[in-house]
Amino acid sequence: MSFQESAREFLSQQRIAVVGVSRSGSATGNAIFKALRDQGHTVIPMHPDATTIEDVPCYPNLQAIPDGVDGVVIVTRPDVTEKIVQDAVAAGVPRVWMHGNALFGIQNSSVSQRAVAYGREHGLDVIDGGCPLMFVDFGHKCMRWILGATGKLPQ
Template identity: 50%
Template sequence: MTKLADAAADFLASKRIAVTGVSRNPAGHGSNAVYDRLVERGFEVFPVNPNADLIGDKPCYPDLASIPGGVDAVVIGTSPAHAQATVEQAVAAGITKVWMHRSVDAGSVDPSAVAYGREHGLTVIDGGCPLMFDPAADGGHKFMCGLLKLMGRVPRTV
C-alpha cells in the first residue's frame, strides 16, 4: 500500500491529465472545479464528456482514446456507474494513474472499478480530490481533506 500523500504527489506530477464528467453547465459539477483549477495551475488538461464538443473554447473529447497524444492520468468525476468503463479505457490506453473523485457523497468511487484497475497495475486513488494536495490545493480543500479522512471518505493509503 502507498500513502495517499505519495500517490497524490505522483498523480499531480503528471503533465497531461484528463478529467471526465466536465459539463457545459458547470454549476455544481465537481469535475468542472477540478478541471478549472488544474488549468489555472498550469497543467495540460483535457475535458472528457461524450455529450459535449466544447467546454468553453476548448475541445472536449468523448473518451480517453480520442485525446490526441494520450494522457498520463485521469480524474474520474462522473457517477460511479461510469467508473468501470473509464478504468477499462485507461487500461487500454496505457494510463497508469486514476483518481476517483469523492467528497462527502459517493462521488465517483466504484469498488469493482477500483479492484479492476489495481488488478491491471493502475494506481487508483479511491476518494478525495486532487485539489486537496499541492500544487493544486487551496486552504479550503486541505481542511476538507483532514475532515473527510476523519469521516473515512478519503483513503489514507491506496
C-alpha cells in the same frame, strides 16, 4: 503508498483528463478542471457530447485524446467509472483518481470497487477517493487537514 503520496505523484503529472465536466460549468468536474488548469497542468475535458468546454477541445473517450494523458480524474457515477477505467486500460493511461467526497459519503462518490479491482489488476495506479482540490487551493487544503484530524481522510 499512502493516499497523500499517491495524490502528490498523480498531481506531479502534466497531462490530466477530467471526466465529469458539464457544458453548464457547474459540476464538480468543472471545478477540478479549472483548478488543475490554473495550476499549470494541461487539462483535457471529457464529455460524451460536447466538442469544447471553456474553449478547450473535449473528447468522448480517452482513446480519442491526441498524445494521450498521464492520468485521469473521474467525477461520475460509479457505473460510469467502471467504463472509464476499462477505457484507461485500453488507452494505456497509467493512473486514475476516482473522486470521492469524504464529507458526504458514498452518495457523492465516483468510486466503484469493481473498477478499483479491475484497474489494479491491470497495473493502474488507482486513487479511490478524496479530491484533487484538497492539494490545490487553500480552502480545500484546510478541509484535508480537518479530514485528517478526524480520521476521515482516505488512507
